[in-house]
Amino acid sequence: MNAEPRQRRRERIDRGIKVRTQGLYALMSWRELSYLILPRLVLIVGLLGLPMMMPGMYWKRVISIVCIYALLAIVFDFLAHFVGLVSLGGAFFVGTGGYISALLNTKLGLAPLICVPGAMLLGGALCTLLLLPCLPLRGVYFAIVTLMYPLLLARVIEALNIIGGTDGIMGIDSFPSAWIEQYLVIVLVLVFLFGLRRLVNTDLGLVLRAVKDNDQAVKASAMNITYYKALGVFIGACIGCLAGACLVHIYMWAGISTFALDFSVLPIAATVIGGSGTLVGPVLGCLILVPVSELLRDFGTLRIVFYSLILLGFTVFRSEGLMVYGQRKYHQFERWKSI
Amino acid sequence: MDILIYGTINSVTLALYALGFALVYGVSRLPNFAHGALYVLSGFIAWSAFNTLGLNYLLSIVLTMIITALIGAAIYLLFLIRVRGMAISEIIASYAIALAILEGLRWIGFKGMTYTLPAFIDGSTSIGGVSVDYQRLVVVGAGAALVAFLWFFTRYTRIGLALRGMAQDERAALMLGIDSDVMAVVAMGLGSMLAALAALLLLPLGNIVVESGYNVLILAIAVCIVGGIGSWVGAVMAAFLIGFAQILTVVYLGAHYQMVVALLAIILTLILKPSGLFGQQKELEERV
């Protein structure tokens, strides 16, 4: 006499409170409101309060670096999951933005607070222009070209010994006050994080997502795909150049290492670990990876080996990423259901 | 005259870099970003075999080629096969492997001037009034022989024909009984061996430097893009085109602009004729 094996399957259902908070009903009670607001509040307060919790100058600096990488990681996630273009060279944006800001500051003598937005727009335009040829083509080509540009630009600067050559540009002004230096990047991260999240939910964001998912339909709807891809790249490039501009003013120096591999690889690893597609995940990933990488600084380029292996593991074994897992747990619950 | 000689040498060099990459991409549509890493890795293996283990040089060469081929196949089987078909993940995964290998080698302390491989034949000769190392002549000769061998291989041997079949149309090849997974592994192994061969021929001309891993990758990609994917003829032609362009730039503008030439070649090709000189892929712009 054998008992029949019970067949079960896993079922995931939205939590009651998630359903109750869709739309206007979120204002029903404090509980619903806090369900929505609490995670965001934690993020904002946490990020803003972080510098004050840090013991010394060194770690305060690390927070700034985290934010710069966070901006790059957000750009990667945005471009990869909402526009469909994989950018293997975050360093391209950082380097371009950094150098332009450095030049604006040293050659034209403009104040940092003017250089930074200037570098953002000029750098964004320049990067988009340089990437234009590969936009009508398949995604592979975009990846290849973004990979190559930072490597090549670094070589060119080194070889031609222009704009500082191997020594780099020195004597760049720093920000007017320590508060600005510390908080500017944090505020920028928050602004762009929430801004991009809003953007992808607008009609334009929908068009960009359609460019990624179903470009045939977009073409058939009388819209020029290359234009929208360029728009996406411009947004991403602006943010990346902004990050680079801030970087050089924090360090007061711009050199070939601004094109370093770190800026290309760490954002990708952070996105993959933190959860791609969420735009918050990359920030989380940076919060984890950057301090770890600082701790590993003594090991030299072993850091990059470390990120690469993590990246490889996550990509090949297709893990979800922390934020995706977290969101799923927050919004849904699981149970076994017998069939 | 020296432009002709150096141009030819440079072109054959570029062709050697590109062959392994072109093979893997042509057969299994996998952009193997770890190609440059395998190049440097095989140099390291050869050096270790020869210096640390004290093996006969010829034996080291053979051993390196076999080991590199096996490593390439292993990489494919362990990692890349799981992301087969997903273009973004393939790129990220192979790039991550490349970084892990190259930066790992850099960390082990594998940098600087102390690592070299001996040349096959020492000394030099003079051709048309230009002094040329024997090693460089060996490179050109071996390169030409290799291209001829590959041409023969893909036309007259079973494995070669199977690879060509897969390169042309994977589904048709599957229907004819060619296991595409096995063939992809073979392609990867062969591609890695070609990378090793290129390394063994070319590294004696200079030092084994980790940076060359990235350079080789960029140049191989440049040659493949300009020449068109899926075309041997195209790759060779592109190698000569870029090779001579580089030498001309060195002569007239300065040695620093070499890589810029490669970049410009890629950009120009993408703007003017994205499928490359002899490319057979129409799928770049049209997608059904």
Add this chain to the structure above:
Amino acid sequence: MSGEPILQVQEVTKTFGGIIALNRVSFEVREGEILGIIGPNGSGKTTVVNCITGFVKATAGRVIFRGKDITAKPPHKIADLGVTRTFQIMRPYYSLPAYKNLVIPLFSPRARRTGGWRGGGRMGDRNTVGIDILEEIGFERDSYVPYKVTSTLPTGYLKRLELARCLALKPELIICDEVFSGLSMSEIASMVPLIERLQMEGITLIMIEHRLRELFQVANRVMVLNFGQKLVEGSAEEVMADPRVREAYFGSEEVEEVMIHA
């Protein structure tokens, strides 16, 4: 129905490597009519659509719309001129409400110029315009069908959504790629009046179909393709009476006999 030809396909040939998908196909579409294109599988019907709308570049021949040569133009420019198409394999955004799918075509320059179907001039609020279009083609507004998540809609509605996507561009010509396929009898019964209504609004239609009975109810003229070549062109009765058409679909008479007697 003015009867003037608005679309002319002249000697269009398309080869994919060694395969000849279209072999010197020529035909005209007159303004306000419904032209049906039929033929067995693999006869090149979808390739014709792709060539006309620019998704595939013809190897030879020309396509002329209202006097303009659109042969080599990219798909979005051709759609911008008013030549739209539906897709056999639809890929709407299943997780979004139905009307959100129309946001994309309503975002286009053409829709912004014309205000979309029913729009007088400039584009109003995209969401409202989208819901209006959906209501016009049969999504009942009062039972909130346009607001339903697309994954919950049956095929009939999804096919209408495809048509709505075209209508959002205020088209002059719609090429329907198998709109009747996958529908139940009742869904088809409600689709036919919609097609007739579109014709009455002045839109010219080309319909690629397999379901001949329904097609013949609406089509003014029918063209038959076989192996990439135009076989016959004429009214529905002429075409069905032609023995070559039967042979194309069913094989030659000898084969039929053998199959019956074997």
